[in-house]
Amino acid sequence: MVICTAGDFYGTADIFNEPQSHFVARVMGDLGYDAVGVGEMDLNFGLGALVGDARAFHLPVVCANLMAKTDSLRVRNGGPADRTADRLGTAFPPYVIVKRGEIRVGFLGVISPSTKAIRGIGQSAAQAAGTVESLTYSITDPAAAVRDVGPELRAACDVMVVLAHMSEEEAKTIAAITPGIDFIVLGHDPKGLPLGEPVMAGATRILRATAQGQYIGDMSITLGPDRRVVDARNRLHWLEASLPDDPEMAARLDRFDEDNRKVQKDLYARQQMAGADGAPASNRYLGVGTCQSCHLEAFEVYTQTAHARAFETLSSQFVHRDSNCVGCHVTGYGDTGGFSGVRSRGAMLDLVDVQCEACHGPGSEHTRDGTYAQRAVESCVKCHTENDDPDFDFDRDWPKIAH
Amino acid sequence: MITLLRTAAVVALVAAGLGLARAGETPGAAEPDVRLVYESDTRAYYRPCG
Numbered sequence: 171m172v173i174c175t176a177g178d179f180y181g182t183a184d185i186f187n188e189p190q191s192h193f194v195a196r197v198m199g200d201l202g203y204d205a206v207g208v209g210e211m212d213l214n215f216g217l218g219a220l221v222g223d224a225r226a227f228h229l230p231v232v233c234a235n236l237m238a239k240t241d242s243l244r245v246r247n248g249g250p251a252d253r254t255a256d257r258l259g260t261a262f263p264p265y266v267i268v269k270r271g272e273i274r275v276g277f278l279g280v281i282s283p284s285t286k287a288i289r290g291i292g293q294s295a296a297q298a299a300g301t302v303e304s305l306t307y308s309i310t311d312p313a314a315a316v317r318d319v320g321p322e323l324r325a326a327c328d329v330m331v332v333l334a335h336m337s338e339e340e341a342k343t344i345a346a347i348t349p350g351i352d353f354i355v356l357g358h359d360p361k362g363l364p365l366g367e368p369v370m371a372g373a374t375r376i377l378r379a380t381a382q383g384q385y386i387g388d389m390s391i392t393l394g395p396d397r398r399v400v401d402a403r404n405r406l407h408w409l410e411a412s413l414p415d416d417p418e419m420a421a422r423l424d425r426f427d428e429d430n431r432k433v434q435k436d437l438y439a440r441q442q443m444a445g446a447d448g449a450p451a452s453n454r455y456l457g458v459g460t461c462q463s464c465h466l467e468a469f470e471v472y473t474q475t476a477h478a479r480a481f482e483t484l485s486s487q488f489v490h491r492d493s494n495c496v497g498c499h500v501t502g503y504g505d506t507g508g509f510s511g512v513r514s515r516g517a518m519l520d521l522v523d524v525q526c527e528a529c530h531g532p533g534s535e536h537t538r539d540g541t542y543a544q545r546a547v548e549s550c551v552k553c554h555t556e557n558d559d560p561d562f563d564f565d566r567d568w569p570k571i572a573h
Numbered sequence: 574m575i576t577l578l579r580t581a582a583v584v585a586l587v588a589a590g591l592g593l594a595r596a597g598e599t600p601g602a603a604e605p606d607v608r609l610v611y612e613s614d615t616r617a618y619y620r621p622c623g
Contacts, residue, residue: 173584175612201584209614273607329607355611362613379613386583386612390605403605407583416581 172268172275173202176357177209177335180220184504186493188215189433192223193426197419199227204268205277207333208233209357210286211557217243217261217307224262232279232333234264235315237308250326254319261307264319267327273393276327278319280312280344282336285358285556312336316348324350328397331355338362338369338376345371352399353377353389358557364406375402384409434493455502456533458525468526468573475571477524498553501528508532524553584610 179194181187191214198206206229212220217238224231224245231245238244238261246252251263258264265278283302286309302309316332324330330350334341335357345351349372356362356378364385368375379387385406392401407413462469472478480499484490490499501521502508509521527533529546536542547564554562 171584171608171610173610176614178614197581201581270607275607275609329609331609353609355613357613359613377611377613379611386580386610388583389609389611391607391609393606401605409580409583414582416585419581 172204172270174205174277174331174333174355175203175207176333176355177207177279177281178211178357179206179209180212180214181494182211182497183214184493184497185437186434186497186504188219189430190493191215192219193430195223195229196227197422199223199229204230204275205266205279205331205333206231207277207279207335207355207357208236208262208281209335210281213286213304213307217304221245221261230266230277231262232264232266232277233260233262233281234258234278234319235280235310235312236261237310239306239308243306251323254322258315258318264315265323267323273329273397274327275329275331276323277331277333278316278323279333280315280335281309282312282334282340282358283309284337284340285335312340313344313347316344316351320348320351328393329353329391329399333357338378341376342369342371345374345376349373352391353402355379355387366404366406368402368404375404377404379406454532454534455505455507455521455527457501457520457527458523459520460533461526465526465573471571471573472526477528477571480524481522498558499524501525502532505532580612 175198179198180191181194206224208220208231217236220231221238221243223229230247232251237259243261244255244259245262246255247263247266249263249266251265251267254265255263262279265276268275268277286302312334320330320332330352332341332344332351332354334344334354337359338356341354341356345354351374353368354371354374354376356376359378362378362380364380364387365376365378368377370376375389377387377389379385385408388405388407390401390403390405391399394400458469458472476483481490484492484495484499490496496509497503499522500509501524521527529549530536530542531545531549550562550564553559554567
């Protein structure tokens with residue numbers, strides 16, 4: 171057996187998710203993942219966090235088009251791909267070769283820049299695509315990277331797998347220009363359904379186990395005398411509720427949860443204390459009750475919207491303590507004076523749900539020059555992301571909350 | 574976090590050669606040369622937020 175992921179194992183980009191994300195990375199290392207692709211979520215805490223986890227937990231991260239801008243952010247594993255990694259300047263080796271008996275399985279990783287590009291209002295992910303540049307890394311053309319490195323890996327392995335964090339269409343392009351890829355495992359595509367049968371692109375089988383870890387794919391591969399794939403049978407394991415938990419992992423999660431509760435409490439406390447030295451916090455949330463006193467008509471519209479019931483959608487599914495979810499269902503999560511999750515005695519503010527300040531910003535920053543209103547227009551895509559709301563369309567959806 | 578629990582369970586089953594056979598399949602028949610276990614998106618939560 172060989173086990174791999176096409177990426178996105180970190181949570182959303184706020185400080186409350188970071189401990190949980192590192193824990194997931196640690197467990198993946200312990201479970202013995204053979205190859206780990208990079209998704210845009212895995213860059214949420216900076217390239218340094220991913221590099222640190224890869225080193226600490228022996229995660230075999232591979233990516234041929236994620237370039238590090240300093241040597242300290244370059245991970246090498248002593249394998250044959252190191253020389254290619256140095257030539258390209260990648261953060262991680264572009265590929266890894268895993269041996270099972272006499273059979274060599276090669277994994278090459280790539281990420282589409284479109285997954286990391288920040289969309290503007292009315293802009294699709296494809297329109298925002300292009301090379302991504304940050305202070306510490308860049309993401310270059312994945313097709314060019316596979317075309318460059320693919321032949322080298324093909325010559326050195328029996329089964330070639332590309333971990334491709336991108337859309338199905340982008341993967342088909344890669345398959346068309348790079349012969350010899352046996353399998354492409356897709357990540358990211360939020361609209362993509364699990365593929366019970368692979369999509370064929372020439373001789374390449376494109377696989378997808380679908381979003382949010384709901385399925386695990388399991389491909390049985392048979393090779394011919396020339397060590398080429400002659401039979402491939404796919405099955406999907408749905409991680410549904412009747413599947414028994416692994417008892418050792420359950421105990422480990424319980425211990426982590428207990429420790430993490432203390433960490434989260436400390437993070438909340440530090441956040442709430444940020445303005446407690448006598449000086450007012452730079453941003454103060456006032457709560458929808460304050461807004462209502464001057465903007466009654468807007469408040470009445472708000473009470474009829476899904477934003478006003480956002481927290482209930484979590485609590486009704488018992489995920490209201492999941493830090494991956496909470497940020498987009500409350501007001502000011504992660505900000506000084508924002509939703510704390512802790513109802514302290516005497517606290518009058520109730521920052522559950524997506525209140526006015528979730529979109530406009532803290533009430534203490536209220537202005538009358540139009541900028542406070544305009545800011546809300548630009549903030550939708552912080553939560554209505556390509557991943558979590560792929561069908562979001564500002565022009566179509568605005569009338570639902572027009573005020 | 575539910576995902577990790579069940580991922581671990583599936584990995585253990587597949588590693589033991591048990592898998593979760595489809596109806597009509599005979600366990601142990603025509604053993605493959607390699608089993609590729611794969612995930613497309615490993616995010617730590619299982620259910621959509623709402």
